[in-house]
Amino acid sequence: MAEARTPDAPSSVPLGDVLERITDGIFALDADWRIVYVNSRARELLDARNRNLIGELYLEAFPRARDATFEREYGAAMADQHPRTFVEHSQTVNRWFEVQVYPSPDGLSIYFRDVTERIEAERELAERAQQQDALIQFGRAALGRIATGRLMGDALELLLTYLDLPSAEIYLYDADARRYRLGEVAGLGDAVAPHDAPPLSDDAIAELVAGHFIVSEDVSKDARFTDRETLARLGIGAAYCVPVGTSDAPVAMLTLYGSREAIANASHRRFADGVATTLGEAIRAKVARQRNREILESINDAFVACDSDLRITYVNERMAQFWGMRAEDLIGMSLERFAQRSEDADVIASYRAAVEARKSSSFETFMPDRQRWFETRVYPFAGGVAGYVRDITRRKAAELQIRELNVDLERRVRERTHQLELANADLESFSYSDSHDLRAPLRAIDGFSQALEEDYKATLEGEGLRYLERVRSAARRMSDLIDALLDLARIARRPMSFVPVDVSKIARGVVEDLRRDDEARDVRVMVENGLHAFGEPSLVRACLDNLIGNAWKFTRGTPAPEVHVGSAGPGTFFVRDNGAGFDMTYANKLFGAFQRLHSPEEFEGTGVGLATVAKIVTRHGGVISGEGSVGRGATFTFTLPTEAPERQ
Amino acid sequence: MSRQYVLLIEDNDDDVELTKRAFARNHILNEIVVARDGAEASTLLFSDDRERPLPQFILLDLKLPKISGLELLEQIRSDPRTALIPTVILTSSKQDEDLLAGYRLGVNSYVRKPVDFNEFVEAVRQVGLYWLVLNQPAPVENA
Numbered sequence: 001m002a003e004a005r006t007p008d009a010p011s012s013v014p015l016g017d018v019l020e021r022i023t024d025g026i027f028a029l030d031a032d033w034r035i036v037y038v039n040s041r042a043r044e045l046l047d048a049r050n051r052n053l054i055g056e057l058y059l060e061a062f063p064r065a066r067d068a069t070f071e072r073e074y075g076a077a078m079a080d081q082h083p084r085t086f087v088e089h090s091q092t093v094n095r096w097f098e099v100q101v102y103p104s105p106d107g108l109s110i111y112f113r114d115v116t117e118r119i120e121a122e123r124e125l126a127e128r129a130q131q132q133d134a135l136i137q138f139g140r141a142a143l144g145r146i147a148t149g150r151l152m153g154d155a156l157e158l159l160l161t162y163l164d165l166p167s168a169e170i171y172l173y174d175a176d177a178r179r180y181r182l183g184e185v186a187g188l189g190d191a192v193a194p195h196d197a198p199p200l201s202d203d204a205i206a207e208l209v210a211g212h213f214i215v216s217e218d219v220s221k222d223a224r225f226t227d228r229e230t231l232a233r234l235g236i237g238a239a240y241c242v243p244v245g246t247s248d249a250p251v252a253m254l255t256l257y258g259s260r261e262a263i264a265n266a267s268h269r270r271f272a273d274g275v276a277t278t279l280g281e282a283i284r285a286k287v288a289r290q291r292n293r294e295i296l297e298s299i300n301d302a303f304v305a306c307d308s309d310l311r312i313t314y315v316n317e318r319m320a321q322f323w324g325m326r327a328e329d330l331i332g333m334s335l336e337r338f339a340q341r342s343e344d345a346d347v348i349a350s351y352r353a354a355v356e357a358r359k360s361s362s363f364e365t366f367m368p369d370r371q372r373w374f375e376t377r378v379y380p381f382a383g384g385v386a387g388y389v390r391d392i393t394r395r396k397a398a399e400l401q402i403r404e405l406n407v408d409l410e411r412r413v414r415e416r417t418h419q420l421e422l423a424n425a426d427l428e429s430f431s432y433s434d435s436h437d438l439r440a441p442l443r444a445i446d447g448f449s450q451a452l453e454e455d456y457k458a459t460l461e462g463e464g465l466r467y468l469e470r471v472r473s474a475a476r477r478m479s480d481l482i483d484a485l486l487d488l489a490r491i492a493r494r495p496m497s498f499v500p501v502d503v504s505k506i507a508r509g510v511v512e513d514l515r516r517d518d519e520a521r522d523v524r525v526m527v528e529n530g531l532h533a534f535g536e537p538s539l540v541r542a543c544l545d546n547l548i549g550n551a552w553k554f555t556r557g558t559p560a561p562e563v564h565v566g567s568a569g570p571g572t573f574f575v576r577d578n579g580a581g582f583d584m585t586y587a588n589k590l591f592g593a594f595q596r597l598h599s600p601e602e603f604e605g606t607g608v609g610l611a612t613v614a615k616i617v618t619r620h621g622g623v624i625s626g627e628g629s630v631g632r633g634a635t636f637t638f639t640l641p642t643e644a645p646e647r648q
Numbered sequence: 649m650s651r652q653y654v655l656l657i658e659d660n661d662d663d664v665e666l667t668k669r670a671f672a673r674n675h676i677l678n679e680i681v682v683a684r685d686g687a688e689a690s691t692l693l694f695s696d697d698r699e700r701p702l703p704q705f706i707l708l709d710l711k712l713p714k715i716s717g718l719e720l721l722e723q724i725r726s727d728p729r730t731a732l733i734p735t736v737i738l739t740s741s742k743q744d745e746d747l748l749a750g751y752r753l754g755v756n757s758y759v760r761k762p763v764d765f766n767e768f769v770e771a772v773r774q775v776g777l778y779w780l781v782l783n784q785p786a787p788v789e790n791a
Binding site: 439440441442443444446447448449450451472475476478479 | 660662663666669740761762763765766768
C-alpha cells in the first residue's frame, strides 16, 4: 500500500501539479543527497521561498540538519530502503516537523508538516500533568506530619524546579501583629529578602491580606515594590505575589521572582496558585491539628483514636508512655496487638463493640503486672473509636481507705456515743444537784428574812422592812429562774416521740388554765379549729404554754385584749396578740435565754420562756420567728412536722 | 418515852431551823428529832440498842450525805419495824425521776419545799396537820 503512494519519480509530470497543491511540504533527494524537487509548501515551511535549492546538496542547503535526527534518519532510510516517520525539532526554522520518509534506489521522497502547535500543546500538557503530579505529591506530603519550615522549603523548591525561577519567598502572616514575617526563602535568598518583612508597600500588603494577587511584569517601575534597586541589581524583572489562606484568615504569602516571560506565563501562575492553596490548607490543618494535639496532650488521660478497623490513627504522649512505645511507631498499628492478656482482650472487645454497636462504655480494670487500677472509657465517633485511659490507682486506694475509715469511724462514733451517754448522765446528775443546792440557800434567805421581819419588827425601821422585802423578792425571782433553766435543760434532753398532736385542743387547754388562774382578766381568745401536727405532746404543750401565756401577759395593758391562735399554711402556726409588742430592732434577741425586752416592773418573767419555745420548735425540726411593733402586738410564727419523720 | 415525835432527816441547818420555825408557827408542838444524814437516821431507826421508840412520822430530804434519801427510804420500807411509819419526802427537787422513785419505794407523800417562806410554812402546816392529827397510823403490831 505504501508502495502505491510512493511516487515513481519526482520528475514525472503531471504529478507535479498535484504535489504543489498538497498542504504537506515535499522535497526529494537523489542518491547523492542532492535536492531534486521542492514544492512551494516546503519552501514556505523551510523559510526558503526565495532560494533555488534544486541541485543543491541537502546538508549544504540546510547545514543545521547535519548531525541531527534529519541526517541520521535520511541516511538510515537510504541504507535500509524502509520508509519511516519521525517528529523532530528543526533548528533551521525553530519549528517541529512530522516527517515521513519514502526511500527508493534513486533517492528519497520526504513529506513533512508543521506540528509545532501540537507538540507544544502536548508538551504543555505533559508539563501541566507533571506539575499536577508534583502538586499532588506536595499536597500529600504537606498533610502529613512535617514541620512548617520544611513544608515551606518543599513548596519553594517545587516552584523553582518546575517554573525555573531565580528566587521565591514565603512570608507567614502573624495575625496578632497583623503583618507578614519571613518564613522561608529559596534561590537568591537573602540577597532578595534581607528583611523580615516583604519588600512591598503597605497598600500592597493590605491587598494581599485582603486576598488579592499582585502581578508585576516590571518591578523596576512598580511603586508597590519598595526595594526596587536591589531587585534591579539582581536582574529580577517581574514578580508574582500570591495570598495564602483566605481573606478571613490569611495564613501566608508567596512571592515568585523571575523573568517577564516566566511571570507572564499563566500556566506558571496557575501552578504557583496551586502550591499556595496547598500550602495554605496544610498550614491551616497543621494549626488545627496542633491545637487538637495540644488539647489531647493536655488532658490528663491517655488518649487513643482508632479507625473502624481498630488501627491506631492517633495517640497522645501519655498513651504512648502507657504502652511503652513511641507515638509515631504506634500510628497504623492494630489495637489487637495489645490484646495478649485476658484483661486486655476485654478492653479490646469493648473497643470493637463501640465500633460495631456505636456503643460507648466505661470500666475499671486492675493490671496485675503494673499493680495499678485503670479506668477506660470508650466512645464511638464517625469512622472510628476513641479511648481514654486514666490511672485511678490513687482513687481506688482512697476508696479503700475511706471504707476502712468508715469502719473505724463507726467504731469511734460508738465509743464517742458511749462517752457522751456517760457525760449526759453526769450532766443530769449535775442539774439535779443544781436544783437542790441552788434552791436551799434561797429558801434560807427568804425564810430568815421573814423571821427577822416577824421577830424584830419593832426594832426595824420602815426602810429596813422594805429592804427585807426586796431581799425576799430577789430570792423568789432567783428561784423562778432556776426552775426555768432546769425546764429548759430538761426540754433539751427530753426523749422525743412523734405522734399526732391536736394543736387546737392543746391551745384551748392552755387558755382554760390561764382563765382559771386569772379570772379578773377578760381576754378575747380565738383558737382556730383543726390545727394538727406531729410531735411530742408535752413539749408542744410547753411551747403553747409559753406563747399563749406571753400573749396573755403582754395584753394586760391593752383595752380590748385579743389573742389569736391559728395556722398560716400546713404545719405553720401562729400566736398573735394585740398587746405591748416589741421593737423589731431587738428581734434577734427574742429567743436567747434571759433576754428580756421588757423590764420586770412592766412585765414579770424569767426571760427563758421564748428560749424554751425556740428549743422545742428546733427539736421538732421547725423554725420560729417573731414579728411585732411597740404597742401594736406581736405575732410568733412557728412550724411543726405534718408527718412523722422517718426513723433511721 | 412514849412521847410521839417527828423525825426530820435533813442535812441543811438552815432548812432544819426553818422547818422547826414553820412547825412552831403552826403551833405543832410535837418534838422534832433531827438526823443530819442518812447514816445517823439509820442508827436512830434500825439499831437494836436505840434509846428512843420509833417516830410517829418521818420527814425525809432526798439529797443527803453518805446514804441518800432514796436509799434510806428503801431501807425504811424494807424493814418490818419501820415499813409502816408514815414517811413524807420534803425536798427541793421536783425532778420527775425523784418523784417516781419516791413513790415506787412507797413514800406516803412528796412535798416540794417552796422557796417562799410563807408558802413553806403553809406546806408544813398542812403536812403536819394531816399526818400528825388527821391521819390514823397503822396499829403497832408487836406489843
